[in-house]
Amino acid sequence: MAGTPGFTRRATLAAGASLLAAPALAQAPWPNGPIRFIGIFPPGGGTDILSRLWCQKMAELTGEQFVVENRSGSAGNIGTEAIARAAPDGRSIGLASVAPLAIGPTLYRKLPFDVTRDFTFLGGLWKLPNMLVVNNDVPARTVPELIGLVQANPGKFSYASSGSGTTVHLSGAKFAAMAGLEMIHVPYRGGAPAHVDLLGGRVHMIFDNIPQALQSAREGKVRALAVTGAQRSPQAPEIPAMAEYLPGFEITSWAGVMAPAGLPLPMVERIAALTRQALDSPDLTARYQENGATVWPASPEEFATFRAAEERAFAPIIRAAGAQVD
Known part of the structure; x- marks a missing residue:
């Protein structure tokens, strides 16, 4: 510019x-x-x-x-x-x-x-980094399971974001592109309202900023599957990095x-x-x-x-x- x-x-x-x-x-x-x-x-x-x-x-x-x-x-x-x-x-x-x-x-x-x-x-x-979390009604418990589930149901799974063009959105878009998935993007006016609808089961997943996603995951309200950094997060070392499944995946x-x-x-x-x-x-x-x-x-x-x-x-x-x- x-x-x-x-x-x-x-x-x-x-x-x-x-x-x-x-x-x-x-x-x-x-x-x-x-x-x-x-x-x-x-x-x-x-x-x-x-x-x-x-x-x-x-x-x-x-x-x-x-x-x-x-x-x-x-x-x-x-x-x-x-x-x-x-x-x-x-x-x-x-x-x-x-x-x-x-x-x-x-x-x-x-x-x-x-x-x-x-x-x-x-x-x-x-x-x-962001963290991929799914609502508890989604049966997948790992990234490969989620990929298989979405591939078997093209166009039926949605991912929320805090707005078009945020890293939350682009993390989901990059995941879909790298894994060859057809998903619906649902943008919101911020992470908080997107998270509310995730908890309510109105959307299936979100690549949310770690603070809110990690807290909800540890409270059992959602299921955490991966983080978007190049490596695992020190705050949640038990959660795999997306790059472990899709080499080269990184958005921070x-x-x-x-x-x-x-x-x-x-x-x-x-x-x-x-x-x-x-x-x-x-x-x-x-x-x-x-x-x-x-x-x-x-x-x-x-x-x-x-x-x-x-x-x-x-x-x-x-x-x-x-x-x-x-």
């Missing part, structure tokens, strides 16, 4: 160097009042849980209130647009997610924002924090430093691990570079799935 990145290489290098200058950061003008954190998915889902944990830690570090405002819909595009349109004064920041930032530019022929122009990337927060969800383009450099430096401090805290690391996530303390420049690489990696998956929409 055309445009100048909201956070230049020169600025990111300056921000990285500033992390070593703690006395100077102590005087940076952020935060100086309540902060609005725009969550781009509905309350109760995995990303919402992890976002709120970070906001809680940031509130502890700064002594200021962090208020989560969920602006869900369109696979995160509605909330992401809200971040882009906010004033670049540091009072409104939000979730930077793989769905709108790395998948959206290929999935949608037109977006209400420019990924390379409209944002200031502030740093990474977490990475986590990730998120960071961002602000509108034009955020003053002292605020960028301050937020980046505080974010790294929050992610370095043992209690937040433990809470993330409990929810299946791994802390990802990427710098602003590292985050911007990684996002661009992910966009290139997801493009062929989206095109192969025929998932592009207007």
